[in-house]
Amino acid sequence: MDDHAVLLEGVTRTYGKGATEVAALRQVSVGFRRGSFTAVMGPSGSGKSTLLQCASGLDRPDAGAVRVAGRDITRFGEKELATLRRDQVGVIFQAFNLVPSLTAWQNVILPSRLAGRRPDPARVRELLNRVGLAGREGHRPAQLSGGQQQRVAIARALLGRPEVLFADEPTGALDRGTGHEVLALLREAVDAFGQTVVMVTHDPEAAARADSVLFLTDGRIVDVLYRPSAEQIGARLGGRR
Numbered sequence: 001m002d003d004h005a006v007l008l009e010g011v012t013r014t015y016g017k018g019a020t021e022v023a024a025l026r027q028v029s030v031g032f033r034r035g036s037f038t039a040v041m042g043p044s045g046s047g048k049s050t051l052l053q054c055a056s057g058l059d060r061p062d063a064g065a066v067r068v069a070g071r072d073i074t075r076f077g078e079k080e081l082a083t084l085r086r087d088q089v090g091v092i093f094q095a096f097n098l099v100p101s102l103t104a105w106q107n108v109i110l111p112s113r114l115a116g117r118r119p120d121p122a123r124v125r126e127l128l129n130r131v132g133l134a135g136r137e138g139h140r141p142a143q144l145s146g147g148q149q150q151r152v153a154i155a156r157a158l159l160g161r162p163e164v165l166f167a168d169e170p171t172g173a174l175d176r177g178t179g180h181e182v183l184a185l186l187r188e189a190v191d192a193f194g195q196t197v198v199m200v201t202h203d204p205e206a207a208a209r210a211d212s213v214l215f216l217t218d219g220r221i222v223d224v225l226y227r228p229s230a231e232q233i234g235a236r237l238g239g240r241r
């Protein structure tokens, strides 16, 4: 039974102490199968980002295990986590982490270069074109809008073809056309390259591109829909909230 790219077992994450204590995740157990595309939805503050942060090794749960390719990453030290992020796990988060002194093109290829690879320029160009940054390859982050910076981060995460890709609201800051293209790129990562994608979104139409949709409420998974339509997702969100 090891066809899970990522498996969370009883993951609990609590922030703060005493009166200000918030249980962001409560005993969450869920598996993400290899080559699957999962959307994560739920009200603001329900724990979606915390789930992604814990699953990607950016945050450490207080209890439980997070297995990536079978290995419990909650026991990893900083060095192992850095290697994990370089080789296996890609993240598209709102804090873009772009290097201010580098151009869009240079930012996209940086992680691959650091990993000792020589990225194919044709592929870099294709990715930049598809996220709508043609003509802006030479711009530095400060010369790009927030949405454009996010697109650089998306192209950067896709270039390395990581086994697992975590995306927090990847289409949130994008116009409709670019949003569709980004979803197509994520779908292609799954269908053509067998990557595993986990995406937080508030948009039922974006979530409908996934194979399944998890619903979080108050730090718990309360529902799962398989291959739902945008209408079914909207109804689920509008119903028992």
Ligand SMILES: Nc1ncnc2c1ncn2[C@@H]1O[C@H](COP(=O)(O)OP(=O)(O)OP(=O)(O)O)[C@@H](O)[C@H]1O
Pocket (backbone or CB within 6 Å): 015, 016, 022, 023, 024, 042, 043, 044, 045, 046, 047, 048, 049, 050, 051
């Ligand atoms: N670093 C932190 N310190 C303290 N509390 C935090 C921290 N990060 C998250 N929380 C709290 O944990 C809970 C879950 O937060 P999380 O960001 O995971 O929710 P979310 O579902 O992603 O919300 P949103 O849709 O608004 O982004 C919230 O109550 C939040 O206030």
